[in-house]
Amino acid sequence: MKLRTALMTATLLCAAYAQAGATEPVGGPDFNIKTNVDLKALTPANFYDVLVPAAKAEGQISFYDFGESENVIFAEIIRRFEAKYGVKVEYHQVDGEQAVQQLIAAKQAGQPSPVDVFWMPNGSVRVADQAGIIANLPLNTMLPSAPDLEQNAATVSRGYVHGGKVAPYHRNVTAIGYDTRAFPNGTEPKNFAELLAFAKANPQKMVVTDPTRGGSGIGFLESAILAMTTKDCQARLYDYTVTEADAAAWANGPCLDPVLAYFKELRPNVEFTNGNTDSLNLMANGQAEVATVWEDEVYDFTGRGLLPPTVKARLLTDGEVGDGDGAMMPSGATHVAGGLLFLDFLMSDEIQLYKLTVNGSRSARTKLDIDKALTSDVTNRLVPQEQYLNYARPRIVGTISDAAAKRFVETILQGS
Structure with a gap:
């Protein structure tokens, strides 16, 4: 009653x-x-x-x-x-x-x-929505x-347009983690070219998460795609109507060639890991000085003492993709x-x-007064706010990302 x-x-x-x-x-x-x-x-x-x-x-x-x-x-x-x-x-x-x-x-x-x-x-929103659940x-x-939700975050999940059915509770961004003990006075690599130069000069001191094993790895690959492909090729990267067949054609064509050329040069000088946590663990024990990371994981690990406070995260000036998970x-x-x-x-x-x-955990709320939360303890463990505002990019459509990762594995990780 x-x-x-x-x-x-x-x-x-x-x-x-x-x-x-x-x-x-x-x-x-x-x-x-x-x-x-x-x-x-x-x-x-x-x-x-x-x-x-x-x-x-x-x-x-x-x-x-x-x-x-x-x-x-x-x-x-x-x-x-x-x-x-x-x-x-x-x-x-x-x-x-x-x-x-x-x-x-x-x-x-x-x-x-x-x-x-x-x-x-x-990554499961597409399947769930198409199943009607x-x-x-x-x-x-x-x-x-x-x-005041940011439009892309509020209506798109992993390249799938759901139209607002999923609330963007949590947002994050891929980044580059680095140990300040190895890079005094802001000398850390700041773009893809500087990362390659560092890796060549310091073999095996940089770790990259396998794009098929952890989000920071696929985020690094997507960021490279946005930085290195032509404008004509980029026209499809946020086209949410791209089919799996279209994506395979894009990834197996010339668009991805400059990205793969970069990774072929990088490959002998870095270690690929089997997950985000593996990459952070190599940073924690000093075996790596640079790693592909998620900003929120660096924040969490340093806060819990799992990473030394000398480990920081930054965004490459070429841009780095972010994503998140919704409710x-x-x-x-x-x-x-x-x-x-x-x-x-x-x-x-x-x-x-x-x-x-x-x-x-970042927010999709565009008018949220985050200054209320940004004490020095918070800011010291986050990507600098100026970098987040200037260099964070939306993730590309999932179909192209998946197809690019497949070719990446075949060409870079499995290729000779």
């Missing part, structure tokens, strides 16, 4: 505000999620009035976290959310790809989703806590009001600033 009353109230409130604006489904006339809340009448203006009582009546939500080391951060986020709204969060740390398959299986069996909010890997909610415009509501979710409140909370000033200070 309590839930029914709350949902009836939510419906009436939505109707009362309907003239102030409407929430439209992404990519179709109807929402693909069942709820008694009138989603089309839900607006940023009535969002909390409608959803808070309905969420309290639902009582709880279930949340999936695909990350490997974010459980402590989410424990604090959940504590704050529960204290604010009185809605319990059932937390599960999951394997991202397996969780996607679990949701697909549930949908195919006609069963409800086992989770209401899923922080998922960007992502609710077609316009999260890029309907969340009142996040009116969505499955189309089979059963606690829609609470799930929407939690998604809104994840994108709020409070949480976006909190995660930045804890693990260096």
